Amino acid sequence: MMQNTIPSFHFNTFSNSQSPLAAHELIARSLSTTSTSDEADADERRQRRMISNRESARRSRMRKQKYLDELWSRVIRLRNENRTITDKLNHVSECHDQVVRDNARLKEEASELRRMAIDVGIGSPFSLALTELEEVPCNTAYLRAESTTNQSITNSVNLLY
Structure with missing residues (x-):
């Protein structure tokens, strides 16, 4: 392989003033040029x-x-979503609390109305049915739907008295 990198020189082309040592220097220079180009390739x-x-x-x-x-x-995005869900939860909680308060108030009103009905119609056949209603569980879904209707009825009754 080294033979391919060494340029061919004809020693007879040197003049008498050039010695074989000068030819050796030329060969060494061409080899150093080749190694320099290899180094340049490596650098590149x-x-x-x-x-x-x-x-x-x-x-x-x-x-x-x-x-x-x-x-x-x-x-x-998740913080905003969390804030929105928290706000909705707070609103639902407030609505729940309001429904519970309305339910308690309506139970008191129903109880008072039953007592009044019993007092008015002591001998009435409905008095037994009214006392049985005390034990009936309250349907909150019905109350929620009817709460606005009951409020308007209560307001109307209050206006009459």
Whole structure:
């Protein structure tokens, strides 16, 4: 293989003033040029690899930044969603508390109306049925639907008295 890299020289082309030592120097220079070009190729490959590595690192940093941006937008979206759900939960809780208060008030009103009905119609056949109603469980779904109707009836009754 080394024979391919050594240029062919014709020693008879040297003038008498040039010695065989000068020819040896020329061969050594051509070899050093070849090794220099190999080193230049190696340097060039190193440079290309370095540039490629830098580009790869830049792409990696960009991917990481994009991922972090996506995570932050997800955090913000989830916080907003959490706030919305908390607000809805608070509203439902307030509505539940109001229904419980309305239910208790309506039970008191029903009990008072039963007592009044019993007092008015002591000998009435309905008095037994009214006392049996004391034990009937309350249907909250019905009360919720009828609460606005009951309020308007209660307001009307209060206006009459």
